[in-house]
Amino acid sequence: MSIFLGIALLMILGAALHRWTDPSARGHGGDSLAARDAQMARLREEMDALQSEVRRLGEEQSFMVRLLSEGQKPRAALPDESGPDLPNPETS
Numbered sequence: 001m002s003i004f005l006g007i008a009l010l011m012i013l014g015a016a017l018h019r020w021t022d023p024s025a026r027g028h029g030g031d032s033l034a035a036r037d038a039q040m041a042r043l044r045e046e047m048d049a050l051q052s053e054v055r056r057l058g059e060e061q062s063f064m065v066r067l068l069s070e071g072q073k074p075r076a077a078l079p080d081e082s083g084p085d086l087p088n089p090e091t092s
Contacts, residue, residue, distance in 0.1 A: 004054050004061070011050065 004057050007057075008050065008054055
């Protein structure tokens with residue numbers, strides 16, 4: 001899970017850096033309350049999206065760890081190569 005925490009921290013740092021370096025993204029002293037409320041709403045939406053993505057990645061990681069701990073490999077769902085011989089249409 002530390003990988004996902006690192007990814008989340010990098011994304012937050014990138015957003016902060018963008019806000020710091022982009023003059024159009026900086027807040028001005030004369031911003032209206034409505035503009036700040038809209039900005040906070042966008043930030044909440046972005047954080048919700050980030051949270052759901054991190055949750056999805058965590059579930060995928062848990063699934064892979066469970067598969068590996070059971071001694072199965074992710075490729076175990078594929079058919080065995082020693083299956084029945086089928087005619088090759090290219091050679092017929």
